[in-house]
Amino acid sequence: MVNDNFFEQVYEIARxxxxxxxxSYGAIAKCIGTGKASRMVGWAMNAAHDATPKxxxxxxxxxxxxxxxxxxxxTDTQMQELLEKEGxxxxxxxxxxxxxxxWEPLLEI
DNA sequence: CGATTGACGTACG
DNA sequence: TCGTACGCCAATC
Numbered sequence: 001m002v003n004d005n006f007f008e009q010v011y012e013i014a015r016x017x018x019x020x021x022x023x024s025y026g027a028i029a030k031c032i033g034t035g036k037a038s039r040m041v042g043w044a045m046n047a048a049h050d051a052t053p054k055x056x057x058x059x060x061x062x063x064x065x066x067x068x069x070x071x072x073x074x075t076d077t078q079m080q081e082l083l084e085k086e087g088x089x090x091x092x093x094x095x096x097x098x099x100x101x102x103w104e105p106l107l108e109i
Numbered sequence: 110c111g112a113t114t115g116a117c118g119t120a121c122g
Numbered sequence: 123t124c125g126t127a128c129g130c131c132a133a134t135c
């Protein structure tokens with residue numbers, strides 16, 4: 001895999017997420033056109049481990065703002081620490097004020 | 110080529 | 123409010 005359009009789009013959007021902001025898999029999925037297939041975003045993220053440059057997957061959470069993918073990080077706390085480092089409050093593995101911090105990729109694309 | 114899986118989302122009970 | 127079921131598309135086995 002060198003430039004899989006599908007993954008590329010997911011990576012691109014994930015990288016476009018401003019610091020201190022978060023987005024959801026469904027929003028990205030809808031943005032790239034997969035729409036209903038929000039699972040594909042997560043699948044793409046799975047490959048994001050090998051993506052270049054590194055994809056800020058810690059800014060991508062599920063619709064509930066829950067850090068579902070934290071388990072896939074280097075450490076289960078890495079994701080939360082990264083978010084807190086960017087100014088995002090994380091409580092009980094979920095983004096605080098997720099609604100306010102939510103960033104729609106459609107606004108940029 | 111068929112079956113299974115997947116970092117989700119929505120619907121239903 | 124919480125738990126379970128189904129759908130959706132693409133990739134992998």
